[in-house]
Amino acid sequence: MVVLVNEQTISAAELLALALVELADAELVGASTAGGLNEFRQMELADGYRLVVPFRAAVGPRSREPRPGHRLEPQVRVVNARPVELAAGLDPQLETARRRVLRRAGGS
């Protein structure tokens, strides 16, 4: 399994990616995530409102350790596609992820 991440990967998406890395041996491909690996505390307010406040760093489900900068760093770093690549229908991150998936599936 390969998880594609970049700076648009934030909060719950980072938590999911972290869980997949630690529990499902997923490989991260792409760019550094946004830095929103936090746990939130909810406080009940009046009339159905809740106040949600980040209060501590999220930790990996297996490592029990927070990540530096509260973000994930990909094992395989691929810069975001350039405009000319996108206009041509090319996506280097997707292509790298595809190759990594096939390589891992083939055991090579």
Add this chain to the structure above:
Amino acid sequence: MRDSLIPCDAGRVGRAAVAALALGSPGSEVRLPAWFGFDAERDASFLAAPMCGEPRAAPGFFLSRQRDGRLTVVGVDVACSPHAYGVRAGDVLTHVDGRPAVRANSQVLPLYAAAAGAVFRLGIEPGGWPLEVRLVLARGEVPSVVWWRLEDGVRVVRVRWFASSPDGRGDTATLVRRCGWTGPWWCW
């Protein structure tokens, strides 16, 4: 103050939430609508857009940041209004309502927080040529999870945002399970 532990002024809570968003995204233009504070469910829907990325309407495109800070359109939903207005992958987003688009979060939040019918002026550069697009947001049926299979059998699952709902069509976990988990795949 029913069902409450701490008395509150909904407007003050909302302003605090928007101020907190602005701290993380300097220049954010998200503002509380005049109707905020009278309906918790509607207010939650409004704040959910900038907080968890679930759009109230459907901006219909994704952005990524280039090394030089420019924002580039990565993909455009064919079913959504930007596609009809000519926005395409590879276009550089230069302005939103006349303001330079230099930070993804602050500039994109209004597009996600606005309701259907909201009008934005988008400055884009397709192929380096400046162009202004008048975008009218439309309510689109965009699922939080989409998946497809590449030619060589690799399965792609894209999770756009996270939501829980008793209705399986709106529940991200249910939608992901429906994609299946066997075979080679990658998650976006």
